[in-house]
Amino acid sequence: xxxxxxxxxxxxxRLRRRPLVADLVSKRDDALLVTGLGGATxxxxxxxxxxxxxxxxxGMGLTAMTGLGVAIAQPDRRVVVIxxxxxxxxxxxxLATIASAxxxxxxxxxxxxxxxxxxxxxxxxxxxxxxxALMAKGAGFETTATLSTEEEIGSLPGLLYxxxxxxxxxxxxxxxxxxxxxxxxxxxxLTRRFRDAL
Amino acid sequence: xxxxxxxxxxLDNHEVATIATVPDAGLTGVLNLCENSETKKVVTLTTxxxxxxxxxxxxxxxxxxxxxxxxxxxxxCINALSVVASTRTPCAMLITMRGQWGEFNxxxxxxxxxxxxxxxxxxxxxxxxxxxxxIAETFDAACGLAFNGGYATAxxxxxxxxxxxxx
Numbered sequence: 001x002x003x004x005x006x007x008x009x010x011x012x013x014r015l016r017r018r019p020l021v022a023d024l025v026s027k028r029d030d031a032l033l034v035t036g037l038g039g040a041t042x043x044x045x046x047x048x049x050x051x052x053x054x055x056x057x058x059g060m061g062l063t064a065m066t067g068l069g070v071a072i073a074q075p076d077r078r079v080v081v082i083x084x085x086x087x088x089x090x091x092x093x094x095l096a097t098i099a100s101a102x103x104x105x106x107x108x109x110x111x112x113x114x115x116x117x118x119x120x121x122x123x124x125x126x127x128x129x130x131x132x133a134l135m136a137k138g139a140g141f142e143t144t145a146t147l148s149t150e151e152e153i154g155s156l157p158g159l160l161y162x163x164x165x166x167x168x169x170x171x172x173x174x175x176x177x178x179x180x181x182x183x184x185x186x187x188x189x190l191t192r193r194f195r196d197a198l
Numbered sequence: 199x200x201x202x203x204x205x206x207x208x209l210d211n212h213e214v215a216t217i218a219t220v221p222d223a224g225l226t227g228v229l230n231l232c233e234n235s236e237t238k239k240v241v242t243l244t245t246x247x248x249x250x251x252x253x254x255x256x257x258x259x260x261x262x263x264x265x266x267x268x269x270x271x272x273x274x275c276i277n278a279l280s281v282v283a284s285t286r287t288p289c290a291m292l293i294t295m296r297g298q299w300g301e302f303n304x305x306x307x308x309x310x311x312x313x314x315x316x317x318x319x320x321x322x323x324x325x326x327x328x329x330x331x332x333i334a335e336t337f338d339a340a341c342g343l344a345f346n347g348g349y350a351t352a353x354x355x356x357x358x359x360x361x362x363x364x365x
Binding site for chain 2: 071093
């Protein structure tokens, strides 16, 4: 476990998502986490379950908007959305909604493996000409970044937890499915315990 | 329009602090009152399903929201409604109908025809209102059921109450 809380790369120098997320979760302090269905939910659950995590198991495309809702309702808490490229692309229009609402306490991290990991590793749109950080910039996000190397990723905790929001970061990560660590699928339970933890 | 003021009071009474919307002409009165209110924030959406995601997040953060939209936007919300159904999250919706009585634009008719059936298929409790003076009291009941029971509820304001859109 301790070994995992360390940034690491694969043989091609690509960031491994599981230790990256474990490192970020270890630095969360009292941040509230909202995770997108599939790999992002498993990555955050693998880093250790918490009442202050809300995991999506469906509703593809909505994770960022739910993060916005938490951020509006809890303006004194940092809210971090951790999701995948497929989920973010499906809700890409929500970047305009979020930028306009301008929550200073919200950051979005997209773990971009350029694949639909849940359904057989089919190539996603972010593998091609589409630049999500540029789309976020166009939507009105003042702080955007695409990070893909060990050196670049050093700025990620600061961006997610400290930089005034809304912040949008794409972390390019290696494809491939890690072990599936499954949190509760009981949505009513996940919702109630999150509210009770506030 | 007085029903707009009454609906605004209902939102106040239920402590709704955030309104999500893709606007419609019939909602202008309520939305203007919300925009000019110091107790409410209006979030303008790209597409209506974002509003369902927002309702989930507001409730997680212990705030109450409501989603105001035109009936054509209901079609955009179908899969999103599975989220609030799975989490027992309140989702109070006020919907102005198109594609009903006297609709001039035939392209509005298919979704107007399907609005209530698709919502009910997704587990939303729907209340159709044909008279303007019944909108606020019905929305009050729908908000009560949503916030006290953890349900998705919708008041569908019939075009008889709104007047039809003509060009």
